[in-house]
Amino acid sequence: MSSISIILVTYNSAAWIPGLIQSVKTQTQIPQHLVIVDNASSDDTVQQILNATAQAEIIQNETNVWFSKGMNQALAKVKSEFVLFLNPDALLTPESLSVLGQAINTRLNIGAVTGKVMRHGKKLARFGVAAPSARQFYTRGEGEEDTHQYD
Numbered sequence: 001m002s003s004i005s006i007i008l009v010t011y012n013s014a015a016w017i018p019g020l021i022q023s024v025k026t027q028t029q030i031p032q033h034l035v036i037v038d039n040a041s042s043d044d045t046v047q048q049i050l051n052a053t054a055q056a057e058i059i060q061n062e063t064n065v066w067f068s069k070g071m072n073q074a075l076a077k078v079k080s081e082f083v084l085f086l087n088p089d090a091l092l093t094p095e096s097l098s099v100l101g102q103a104i105n106t107r108l109n110i111g112a113v114t115g116k117v118m119r120h121g122k123k124l125a126r127f128g129v130a131a132p133s134a135r136q137f138y139t140r141g142e143g144e145e146d147t148h149q150y151d
Helices: 017-025 046-054 068-076 098-105
Strands: 004-010 034-039 056-061 081-085 124-126
Touching: 004 017, 004 068, 004 098, 017 046, 034 046, 034 068, 046 056, 056 068, 081 098
Parallel strands: 004 034, 004 081, 034 056
Antiparallel strands: none
8 A cells, every 4th residue: 555644734724623633533544644834823723733633743834934835844744655735624534545545556647636625515616627638627526416426
């Protein structure tokens, strides 16, 4: 099985951290590394992380260096084969990392994978971007009812 690390950048994300960390803890495939970059949150984001897990490596920035630089800071810390980039409001199903690893290991032509992005309820916000021909990109699944058609 492939080694997968999880990284995320937070900024005043305390409301979402407990749910995200709980969903990471329930993974059937344990992530190799969890790196969280906090961009000088003024709420109790860091305390929520500390309360939720001792397994995370936390980078606390003194100022908000924004998303891209924060992700690069986290990425520099991991040594796994693959990295799952998450937003603080994400929730993973228990088999998310396992399915991700299986997809990567069985399809050698994959360069990137994504999960379903759900709206409240069972509607898909989107399920990745498809590019069937050069420069013809479109968002898959947007607004569709989730009937597991993209599983």
